[in-house]
Amino acid sequence: MNGCVIILKTKIVNIRWNPKNKKWYESKGYTYTKMGDEFEVKVEDLTERSHVRIEVQCDNEECKTPILKPIIWSNYKIDTKEDGKYYCHPCSMILYGTEKTIFAKLETGKKIEGLVKVNKVGSKMKIIEYINHENIIVSFENGGIVNCSYGNFKKGAVKNPMDLLVSGVGYIGCGETMFQDIEHGLIC
Numbered sequence: 001m002n003g004c005v006i007i008l009k010t011k012i013v014n015i016r017w018n019p020k021n022k023k024w025y026e027s028k029g030y031t032y033t034k035m036g037d038e039f040e041v042k043v044e045d046l047t048e049r050s051h052v053r054i055e056v057q058c059d060n061e062e063c064k065t066p067i068l069k070p071i072i073w074s075n076y077k078i079d080t081k082e083d084g085k086y087y088c089h090p091c092s093m094i095l096y097g098t099e100k101t102i103f104a105k106l107e108t109g110k111k112i113e114g115l116v117k118v119n120k121v122g123s124k125m126k127i128i129e130y131i132n133h134e135n136i137i138v139s140f141e142n143g144g145i146v147n148c149s150y151g152n153f154k155k156g157a158v159k160n161p162m163d164l165l166v167s168g169v170g171y172i173g174c175g176e177t178m179f180q181d182i183e184h185g186l187i188c
Helices: 022-027 073-079 089-096 098-108 150-155
Strands: 006-008 012-016 038-042 056-058 116-118 124-132 135-140 145-148
Touching (some): 135 150
Antiparallel strands (some): 006 056, 012 038, 116 124, 135 145
Protein backbone atom coordinates (compact mmCIF):
# COMPACT_ATOMS: atom_id res chain seq x y z
CA MET A 1 0.00 0.00 0.00
CA ASN A 2 1.38 3.41 -0.92
CA GLY A 3 1.70 6.03 1.79
CA CYS A 4 -1.47 8.01 2.28
CA VAL A 5 -0.33 11.60 1.82
CA ILE A 6 -2.83 14.21 2.83
CA ILE A 7 -2.89 17.40 0.81
CA LEU A 8 -4.10 20.47 2.64
CA LYS A 9 -6.91 21.89 0.56
CA THR A 10 -7.21 24.86 2.92
CA LYS A 11 -4.27 27.24 2.62
CA ILE A 12 -5.56 30.34 4.42
CA VAL A 13 -8.15 30.69 7.20
CA ASN A 14 -9.81 33.65 8.86
CA ILE A 15 -9.50 33.97 12.62
CA ARG A 16 -10.03 36.74 15.18
CA TRP A 17 -7.52 38.42 17.44
CA ASN A 18 -7.90 37.41 21.08
CA PRO A 19 -5.68 37.64 24.18
CA LYS A 20 -4.59 34.00 23.82
CA ASN A 21 -3.34 34.25 20.23
CA LYS A 22 -1.98 37.84 20.02
CA LYS A 23 1.61 37.08 21.06
CA TRP A 24 1.75 33.94 18.86
CA TYR A 25 0.67 35.63 15.64
CA GLU A 26 2.80 38.73 16.28
CA SER A 27 5.81 36.38 16.62
CA LYS A 28 4.85 34.90 13.21
CA GLY A 29 4.95 38.36 11.60
CA TYR A 30 1.26 39.25 11.62
CA THR A 31 0.39 42.88 12.40
CA TYR A 32 -1.99 43.30 15.33
CA THR A 33 -5.01 45.53 14.74
CA LYS A 34 -7.46 45.18 17.67
CA MET A 35 -9.17 42.46 19.72
CA GLY A 36 -11.99 40.80 17.83
CA ASP A 37 -10.77 41.89 14.39
CA GLU A 38 -10.72 39.15 11.78
CA PHE A 39 -7.49 38.51 9.87
CA GLU A 40 -6.11 35.93 7.43
CA VAL A 41 -3.63 33.30 8.62
CA LYS A 42 -1.67 30.72 6.64
CA VAL A 43 -2.67 27.25 7.86
CA GLU A 44 0.92 26.33 8.76
CA ASP A 45 1.00 29.35 11.16
CA LEU A 46 -2.00 28.20 13.23
CA THR A 47 -1.37 27.48 16.90
CA GLU A 48 -1.00 23.81 17.89
CA ARG A 49 -4.34 23.82 19.72
CA SER A 50 -6.33 25.82 17.18
CA HIS A 51 -9.88 24.55 16.63
CA VAL A 52 -10.13 26.01 13.12
CA ARG A 53 -11.47 23.47 10.64
CA ILE A 54 -9.37 22.74 7.57
CA GLU A 55 -10.07 20.67 4.48
CA VAL A 56 -7.70 17.90 3.46
CA GLN A 57 -7.63 15.31 0.68
CA CYS A 58 -6.15 11.84 0.91
CA ASP A 59 -3.94 11.02 -2.10
CA ASN A 60 -3.61 7.31 -1.39
CA GLU A 61 -4.45 5.48 -4.62
CA GLU A 62 -6.24 2.76 -2.65
CA CYS A 63 -8.04 5.12 -0.27
CA LYS A 64 -11.79 4.56 -0.27
CA THR A 65 -12.56 8.10 0.99
CA PRO A 66 -10.16 10.44 -0.86
CA ILE A 67 -12.27 13.52 -0.14
CA LEU A 68 -12.47 14.10 3.59
CA LYS A 69 -14.76 16.24 5.65
CA PRO A 70 -13.16 19.29 7.28
CA ILE A 71 -11.14 18.37 10.37
CA ILE A 72 -9.95 20.39 13.32
CA TRP A 73 -6.37 21.66 12.94
CA SER A 74 -5.27 20.46 16.40
CA ASN A 75 -6.48 16.92 15.53
CA TYR A 76 -4.59 17.11 12.25
CA LYS A 77 -1.41 18.06 14.15
CA ILE A 78 -1.85 15.36 16.79
CA ASP A 79 -2.48 12.65 14.20
CA THR A 80 0.45 13.57 11.94
CA LYS A 81 2.89 10.63 12.00
CA GLU A 82 6.64 10.82 12.64
CA ASP A 83 7.31 10.76 8.88
CA GLY A 84 5.34 14.03 8.56
CA LYS A 85 2.39 12.34 6.85
CA TYR A 86 -1.23 12.48 7.95
CA TYR A 87 -3.35 9.44 7.23
CA CYS A 88 -7.13 9.54 6.95
CA HIS A 89 -8.81 7.40 9.60
CA PRO A 90 -9.47 4.30 7.42
CA CYS A 91 -5.92 4.33 6.03
CA SER A 92 -4.49 5.02 9.47
CA MET A 93 -6.29 1.97 10.89
CA ILE A 94 -4.91 -0.19 8.08
CA LEU A 95 -1.37 1.12 8.51
CA TYR A 96 -1.19 1.72 12.26
CA GLY A 97 -4.48 0.45 13.73
CA THR A 98 -4.89 -1.40 16.98
CA GLU A 99 -5.82 -4.71 15.38
CA LYS A 100 -2.81 -4.65 13.02
CA THR A 101 -0.50 -3.84 15.92
CA ILE A 102 -1.92 -6.67 18.04
CA PHE A 103 -1.65 -9.21 15.23
CA ALA A 104 1.89 -8.09 14.41
CA LYS A 105 2.78 -8.71 18.06
CA LEU A 106 0.94 -12.04 17.99
CA GLU A 107 2.79 -13.22 14.90
CA THR A 108 6.15 -12.58 16.57
CA GLY A 109 4.98 -13.62 20.03
CA LYS A 110 6.63 -10.51 21.47
CA LYS A 111 5.03 -8.50 24.25
CA ILE A 112 2.12 -10.92 24.50
CA GLU A 113 3.47 -13.16 27.26
CA GLY A 114 2.79 -11.49 30.57
CA LEU A 115 -0.26 -9.61 29.27
CA VAL A 116 -2.88 -9.41 32.06
CA LYS A 117 -6.64 -9.03 31.66
CA VAL A 118 -9.79 -9.74 33.67
CA ASN A 119 -12.36 -12.24 32.35
CA LYS A 120 -16.13 -11.70 32.32
CA VAL A 121 -16.60 -13.02 35.86
CA GLY A 122 -13.79 -10.89 37.31
CA SER A 123 -10.91 -13.36 37.48
CA LYS A 124 -7.48 -11.94 36.71
CA MET A 125 -5.78 -13.91 33.92
CA LYS A 126 -2.28 -13.74 32.49
CA ILE A 127 -0.75 -15.09 29.28
CA ILE A 128 2.13 -17.33 30.35
CA GLU A 129 2.95 -18.87 26.98
CA TYR A 130 2.35 -17.83 23.41
CA ILE A 131 2.29 -20.54 20.75
CA ASN A 132 0.28 -18.75 18.04
CA HIS A 133 -2.79 -16.49 18.01
CA GLU A 134 -5.09 -19.53 18.18
CA ASN A 135 -3.12 -21.23 20.93
CA ILE A 136 -2.02 -19.47 24.11
CA ILE A 137 -1.69 -20.70 27.69
CA VAL A 138 -3.31 -18.60 30.38
CA SER A 139 -2.94 -18.82 34.15
CA PHE A 140 -5.29 -17.46 36.79
CA GLU A 141 -4.39 -16.05 40.20
CA ASN A 142 -5.98 -18.96 42.07
CA GLY A 143 -4.04 -21.62 40.16
CA GLY A 144 -6.19 -22.43 37.14
CA ILE A 145 -4.37 -22.90 33.84
CA VAL A 146 -6.13 -23.17 30.47
CA ASN A 147 -5.34 -23.27 26.78
CA CYS A 148 -7.32 -20.82 24.60
CA SER A 149 -7.18 -18.42 21.65
CA TYR A 150 -6.02 -14.83 21.91
CA GLY A 151 -9.43 -13.70 20.60
CA ASN A 152 -11.19 -15.28 23.60
CA PHE A 153 -8.55 -13.84 25.95
CA LYS A 154 -9.09 -10.37 24.50
CA LYS A 155 -12.91 -10.66 24.89
CA GLY A 156 -12.58 -11.93 28.47
CA ALA A 157 -14.33 -15.14 27.43
CA VAL A 158 -11.80 -17.49 29.04
CA LYS A 159 -13.29 -19.51 31.91
CA ASN A 160 -11.23 -20.17 34.98
CA PRO A 161 -11.70 -23.83 35.97
CA MET A 162 -11.09 -22.85 39.61
CA ASP A 163 -13.85 -20.20 39.77
CA LEU A 164 -16.80 -21.04 42.01
CA LEU A 165 -19.34 -21.15 39.22
CA VAL A 166 -21.22 -24.36 40.03
CA SER A 167 -24.11 -23.16 42.23
CA GLY A 168 -21.72 -20.58 43.66
CA VAL A 169 -19.89 -23.20 45.74
CA GLY A 170 -18.26 -25.63 43.32
CA TYR A 171 -15.74 -25.44 40.55
CA ILE A 172 -14.90 -27.53 37.52
CA GLY A 173 -11.21 -27.90 38.42
CA CYS A 174 -8.18 -29.13 36.52
CA GLY A 175 -6.69 -32.57 36.00
CA GLU A 176 -8.14 -36.02 36.68
CA THR A 177 -11.34 -36.16 38.62
CA MET A 178 -12.79 -38.55 41.15
CA PHE A 179 -16.46 -39.35 41.37
CA GLN A 180 -17.97 -40.46 44.63
CA ASP A 181 -21.52 -41.74 45.01
CA ILE A 182 -21.94 -42.28 48.74
CA GLU A 183 -25.48 -43.55 48.39
CA HIS A 184 -24.38 -46.44 46.21
CA GLY A 185 -20.88 -46.86 47.69
CA LEU A 186 -19.12 -46.02 44.43
CA ILE A 187 -15.76 -44.28 44.06
CA CYS A 188 -14.50 -43.82 40.50
